[in-house]
Amino acid sequence: MAVSDVTTSDTYAVSVRRWPITRLLEDERWLAFVLLLPTLVLLGLFIAYPFVKGVELSVTDAKVGVPGSFVGMQNFALLLNDSIFRVAVWNTVVYTAVTTVFKLALGLWLALLLNRNFKGKAFTRAFILLPFIIPTVLSTFAWKWMFDPTFSVINWTLFRLGLIGTRINWLGDPSLALISVIIVNIWRGVPFYAISLLAGLQTINPELQDAAAIDGARPWQRFWYVTWPLLLPVTMVVVLFSVIQTFADFQLVYVLTGGGPANATHLFATYAYQIGVGTGLLSQGAAISLAMFPVLLVVVIVQLLYIRRVETL
Amino acid sequence: MARVEIRNLNKTFDGVHAVKDVNLEINDKEFVVLVGPSGCGKTTTLRMVAGLESISSGEVLIGDKVVNELPPMDRDIAMVFQNYALYPHMNVYDNMAFGLKMRRFGRAEIDARVKAAAEILGIQAQLQRKPRQLSGGQRQRVALGRAIVRHPKVFLFDEPLSNLDAKLRVQMRVEIKKIHARLGTTAIYVTHDQVEAMTLGDRVVVMRDGVVQQVGEPLELYNAPANRFVAGFIGSPAMNFATVTIAADADGLLWANNEGIHIKLPAEVAGRLRKHVGESVTLGIRPEDLRAAASSDAADLAVDVIVEVVEKLGSEILLDVKVGPSTMVAAVEPTVRAKVHDQLRLALNPDRLYFFDGASQAAI
Numbered sequence: 001m002a003v004s005d006v007t008t009s010d011t012y013a014v015s016v017r018r019w020p021i022t023r024l025l026e027d028e029r030w031l032a033f034v035l036l037l038p039t040l041v042l043l044g045l046f047i048a049y050p051f052v053k054g055v056e057l058s059v060t061d062a063k064v065g066v067p068g069s070f071v072g073m074q075n076f077a078l079l080l081n082d083s084i085f086r087v088a089v090w091n092t093v094v095y096t097a098v099t100t101v102f103k104l105a106l107g108l109w110l111a112l113l114l115n116r117n118f119k120g121k122a123f124t125r126a127f128i129l130l131p132f133i134i135p136t137v138l139s140t141f142a143w144k145w146m147f148d149p150t151f152s153v154i155n156w157t158l159f160r161l162g163l164i165g166t167r168i169n170w171l172g173d174p175s176l177a178l179i180s181v182i183i184v185n186i187w188r189g190v191p192f193y194a195i196s197l198l199a200g201l202q203t204i205n206p207e208l209q210d211a212a213a214i215d216g217a218r219p220w221q222r223f224w225y226v227t228w229p230l231l232l233p234v235t236m237v238v239v240l241f242s243v244i245q246t247f248a249d250f251q252l253v254y255v256l257t258g259g260g261p262a263n264a265t266h267l268f269a270t271y272a273y274q275i276g277v278g279t280g281l282l283s284q285g286a287a288i289s290l291a292m293f294p295v296l297l298v299v300v301i302v303q304l305l306y307i308r309r310v311e312t313l
Numbered sequence: 314m315a316r317v318e319i320r321n322l323n324k325t326f327d328g329v330h331a332v333k334d335v336n337l338e339i340n341d342k343e344f345v346v347l348v349g350p351s352g353c354g355k356t357t358t359l360r361m362v363a364g365l366e367s368i369s370s371g372e373v374l375i376g377d378k379v380v381n382e383l384p385p386m387d388r389d390i391a392m393v394f395q396n397y398a399l400y401p402h403m404n405v406y407d408n409m410a411f412g413l414k415m416r417r418f419g420r421a422e423i424d425a426r427v428k429a430a431a432e433i434l435g436i437q438a439q440l441q442r443k444p445r446q447l448s449g450g451q452r453q454r455v456a457l458g459r460a461i462v463r464h465p466k467v468f469l470f471d472e473p474l475s476n477l478d479a480k481l482r483v484q485m486r487v488e489i490k491k492i493h494a495r496l497g498t499t500a501i502y503v504t505h506d507q508v509e510a511m512t513l514g515d516r517v518v519v520m521r522d523g524v525v526q527q528v529g530e531p532l533e534l535y536n537a538p539a540n541r542f543v544a545g546f547i548g549s550p551a552m553n554f555a556t557v558t559i560a561a562d563a564d565g566l567l568w569a570n571n572e573g574i575h576i577k578l579p580a581e582v583a584g585r586l587r588k589h590v591g592e593s594v595t596l597g598i599r600p601e602d603l604r605a606a607a608s609s610d611a612a613d614l615a616v617d618v619i620v621e622v623v624e625k626l627g628s629e630i631l632l633d634v635k636v637g638p639s640t641m642v643a644a645v646e647p648t649v650r651a652k653v654h655d656q657l658r659l660a661l662n663p664d665r666l667y668f669f670d671g672a673s674q675a676a677i
Contacts, residue, residue: 207398210365215412215459216386225411229402 107193174264200234315376346514573637597667
């Protein structure tokens with residue numbers, strides 16, 4: 001009797017003393033809003049605000065120290081007639097397309113190799129990640145030295161092997177410079193592909209390989225009919241991330257060539273930086289950056305739709 | 314259809330000798346089951362027959378032809394895997410047709426074979442479904458179908474029922490047996506479940522630590538186990554064992570003794586045990602060969618026990634009892650009224666006493 005008395009009065013006390021906020025949070029809609037708030041603030045502050053600000057800048061004639069006024073689409077119109085911009089667009093497309101193809105092919109090849117059983121497997125897998133782990137600026141400086149016209153270790157090796165007679169000016173020749181930049185990007189990007197695809201491969205039941213072998217599939221048929229279709233969803237996600245990253249790449253070109261020689265290796269990001277920050281034409285820089293947006297949007301939409309289709313198959 | 318022969322087969326993985334000198338002849342149309350606890354080398358043996366595992370030494374012959382160096386695809390075998398191993402991105406039809414497509418069969422032939430197999434297995438309605446839309450039993454049927462359509466020389470089964478629930482397992486077991494009766498294809502079946510082995514196999518191969526313990530028809534293994542391991546592995550509940558000393562009395566009769574057991578050995582058994590007098594041997598008695606003793610039963614072929622657990626199964630009652638220092642299980646008639654802590658006298662079936670050598674554990 002005494003026990004039940006205590007319990008009842010306690011419950012009563014709690015319900016009376018409840019804070020109004022607690023009562024508000026009993027409502028799931030309010031609770032959901034409160035729980036989402038931190039994310040909303042972060043996304044708004046660091047993604048939505050800069051994006052809106054960028055759009056705002058791109059339709060003004062702002063310069064460093066000059067707030068500028070509204071000029072409509074003038075900045076974009078200027079870009080259409082800018083030959084360096086056209087080179088940058090072309091470079092970005094080539095850079096993204098070529099590196100993606102090579103990174104996917106080499107990464108897949110490495111992943112298939114690493115998916116086998118061999119001694120020192122764990123060590124090799126960790127080792128493969130090195131180019132991805134080293135800060136890009138640091139590793140790019142190492143490459144810059146390797147491409148140096150005078151001290152190039154690549155030239156020295158090729159020369160000693162008797163493959164070349166004269167030094168190759170890796171970064172000084174406009175077309176070679178773009179190739180050099182592409183090589184470094186592939187070198188840095190392959191580990192990401194290899195490790196991600198390896199993770200994908202490991203989700204595939206190894207019994208399927210046995211089953212296919214008994215069903216009469218040769219090794220390449222086993223890859224083509226069993227492994228590849230099952231790896232496709234992972235591959236699409238990896239390619240999606242990689243394309244976005246590569247399309248907006250900055251550090252590598254900035255460190256290696258600075259967009260040169262003679263603006264031959266500019267990408268969207270480096271050109272936007274040169275115009276916007278280097279030259280101080282903030283509005284035009286913003287316009288160049290924004291020009292990337294529609295392309296990336298289309299890439300993302302197409303790939304996400306494709307991934308959804310593959311996953312519901 | 315073909316006979317399969319395994320000669321002195323060995324497998325060594327990184328210094329572990331997983332399969333040791335296995336010899337086995339499997340006749341055309343025969344259903345042979347390899348059974349043993351996990352790690353006994355049964356699956357490795359099967360995978361060597363399939364060509365999925367390299368052979369360290371010895372020979373595998375399929376249809377009188379050595380296939381050691383042939384890849385799986387050229388051995389004309391079909392295999393059913395434990396986890397079904399269905400291609401998740403293909404529908405049921407394509408899963409079954411895959412092996413035929415790889416072997417360049419015509420479209421009409423593929424269609425006819427897939428439909429025929431689907432009919433045998435009762436999965437015609439599921440042909441357009443993806444594996445993940447199927448139940449466990451249906452998946453297992455598709456895996457069987459994939460093996461059937463190929464009309465292979467040999468079926469290999471690697472624990473195909475171990476992922477199914479108990480009821481479905483019994484049902485699929487019957488179905489596999491029916492399919493084998495209908496197609497007559499030589500089959501090698503690996504399982505760790507002795508009930509599956511006994512019910513499916515024309516002959517059963519018991520393995521342990523990579524070594525074949527005994528090969529024989531199911532009842533042969535049950536009635537005349539070659540050693541203590543086979544005796545304990547085959548039969549459920551398992552055979553009871555007790556260490557006893559063989560002694561001869563003044564009349565020349567043999568007795569088996571320990572702290573709880575003092576039984577006079579029947580003449581037939583005594584003949585075999587005469588040269589073990591004074592030695593310690595293992596006595597084996599199956600639970601079903603123990604029964605509640607009646608007053609007419611001879612006291613010298615019975616044991617006094619204390620009941621520890623009573624399990625009422627309906628058709629019989631399992632009694633976990635204490636016999637001297639050791640415990641035994643007795644399967645007694647459901648009419649026996651026994652409670653925990655009861656003292657009870659159990660009579661031993663004199664025709665079904667097993668003795669195993671104390672050192673080698675081989676049957677005496």
